[in-house]
Amino acid sequence: MAYDDLRGFLDTLEREGQLLRVSDEVLPEPDLAAAANAAGRIGEGAPALWFDNVKGFTDARIVLNVHGSWPNHALALGLPKNTRTRDQVEEFARRWDDFPVTPERREDAPWRENTVEGPDADLFRVLPLFRLNDGDGGFYLDKAAVVSRDPDDPDDFGKQNVGVYRIEVLGPNRLAIQPVPVHDVAIHLRKAEERGEDLPIAITLGNDPVISIVAGMPMAYDESEYAMAGALRGAPAPIATAPLTGFDVPWGSEVVVEGVIEGRERRLEGPFGEFTGHYSGGRRMPVIRVDRISYRTDPIFESLYLGMPWTEIDYLVGPNTCVPVLKQLREEFPEVQAVNAMYTHGLLGIIATRKRYGGFARAVGMRAMTTPHGLGYLKVVIVVDEDVDPFDLRQVMWAVSAKVDPAVDVITIPNLPVVPLDPASSPPGIIAKLLIDATTPVFPDDRGHFGTPVRDLPETGEWVRRLQALRSEELP
Amino acid sequence: MTAVICPRCAHETVDHVATSPVPGVWDVLSCGRCFYMWRTTEPERRTRRDAYPESFRLTPEAIAAAQEVPAVPPLRTAR
Known part of the structure; x- marks a missing residue:
């Protein structure tokens, strides 16, 4: 329509x-x-x-x-x-x-x-x-x-x-x-x-x-x-x-x-x-x-009213700022699964990607910062594994809490461009940017003890559908 | 009636911009110096100098020092 x-x-x-x-x-x-x-x-x-x-x-x-x-x-x-x-x-x-x-x-x-x-x-x-x-x-x-x-x-x-x-x-x-x-x-x-x-x-x-x-x-x-x-x-x-x-x-x-x-x-x-x-x-x-x-x-x-988020503008612009970054990343890195860059027009973005080899996820995160939109936004980039939904902040926080070694997975890059409206930028238009690699390390990056993850049961997807159907029957 | 001054910068020249379609309900006023614009029916925190928050007030010095965004570029020279 x-x-x-x-x-x-x-x-x-x-x-x-x-x-x-x-x-x-x-x-x-x-x-x-x-x-x-x-x-x-x-x-x-x-x-x-x-x-x-x-x-x-x-x-x-x-x-x-x-x-x-x-x-x-x-x-x-x-x-x-x-x-x-x-x-x-x-x-x-x-x-x-x-x-x-x-x-x-x-x-x-x-x-x-x-x-x-x-x-x-x-x-x-x-x-x-x-x-x-x-x-x-x-x-x-x-x-x-x-x-x-x-x-x-x-x-x-x-x-x-x-x-x-x-x-x-x-x-x-x-x-x-x-x-x-x-x-x-x-x-x-x-x-x-x-x-x-x-x-x-x-x-x-x-x-x-x-x-x-x-x-x-x-x-x-x-x-x-x-x-x-x-x-x-x-x-x-x-x-x-x-x-x-x-x-x-x-x-x-x-x-x-x-x-x-x-x-x-x-x-x-x-x-x-x-x-x-x-x-x-x-x-x-x-x-x-x-x-x-x-x-x-x-x-x-x-x-349109705007003020302390979230307001209408976050819904209006949020998907806009996800899609260009998603498409620009996928052109070079088809491993990228989803991008949630809905926070303050993309000052913060979360990227879910498969890993080609060790170090790949953080390279994708850095590339996001140099996409046309990322240049002026993407002050904080969080990269998560392909099985984490970047739109589900509960899953994102799990990834950050369980996958990150702060000694090596948190990277700050000084003096990069940002929209001058970013209240943290100093002078306006200049900011450090933060990359958090919350993905599971893969070969040859063999850090940590991630060898035996617990995954959703193969039958869980079917049960999601059953539970949703049962709930909708119960609703008036 | 006391003279109206700008709630934001205390300038004494205030322009009348608009009046309510229903006569006598409100007027819209504008400061001749800092261009602050307000409706007379707004809360006092927006319309009265003594109630206007300190953090939003403007001084003549701040107005004079306001940065130009974007800067006016040089004219192209004739070739």
Whole structure:
């Protein structure tokens, strides 16, 4: 099931019991953010949250936590809502192989229904903006898919980027954006600024659930996120031409904001409570001028709460950061069984692998640190045997506790790159990295006394199925 | 009514950014110096200088010293 817009997905979430409508009147602050924060504190399987009775607004429609649980993430991919996390990641990796799927251009985008431009392009008139955390510098757009092109190669569809960046509202038609240097929009902006130009930009809000996933995916510079969306959806991604910039934007967006990043301008931005569970900011960031806003009638404002993990962003980005590392490792090392790099966008990752020979597992761990995503993340890598499920932290802790000899299996490598947002990095962007080899040593590495492991009984798999069947019969 | 100052940096020039669609419920204000933005109905810890947490406050010196990210690159020279 491929969703062409956010509304279609919300219908499914509601049908599956994964959308909760809050009908009581709430304050824009602190209620909206506190409710979404609480969604991450009520256990597994939290629903999306819908608000349409917000004090002071006449027709606000706000949805939060759309991707904020494994059932919601499974439904976004068209999978049954009870699909195991490891299976969701493996299916994600399988569909990745269908990349690229050419998108489908459509003409009748519903966001063409309404347009404001020039002095009338006032974000506050279209969006019910609100604050998330106490220390945030203002109101943020933090789940928008931002489209930009390479100023030196504007006709290259693959180099057109679709990414999620934190965007602070500075005024009715002014925004600040954080382009981290490793991200594609920062490359586009640098080229525009070297040319002495503004960088045209389209900010799309309220997208179908797969667009939000691919916009947060670490992909190669010349790979199209739309072509990846098609692979993940199992159907071409519907796109349309934005009227002002001419950029390709999602056909199904609720709102399309167009304008420019003003070349060679910077303004104080932040702080903002980040995915690391810490604020970052107080820096001078590029500024966007809004020139045109297109929107569906009765637009839905989709936003995302983030703060101390886990929050929605961990579910939204977690599988994204597993799959590239998994695939890049498997290209060279088919022994790799699974990668769980879901912790703080992959600052910590767990790799399960078979061993070719002694020392192999730690070599795989080091290679993970030099994959494109690993360069800026993977501060801590734990390597486990092929029979340990890296998504089952109980098994991972067993491997670390029983297999590791701290004298030789714990390796620290100083002064490696990391995202500057890592609060432990010093100076920002530089960190030591840690490799924990929690695999069983194999020849010629004959350390320890691992010769007689106790393995699951051959009949256990059948009993797992029997017990699950019996339990499901007993449930109401 | 006492003059509104920025809860974060105590600047005395505050801009009016937006007003509630239901008249008279709230306004959105913005500091002319540090660009802090707030809604008048937010809790006092976000809207009043005397209740605003020390750890989030900004001084003129910190504002002036803010780092540029990303740095503005040199212009390409004409060939």
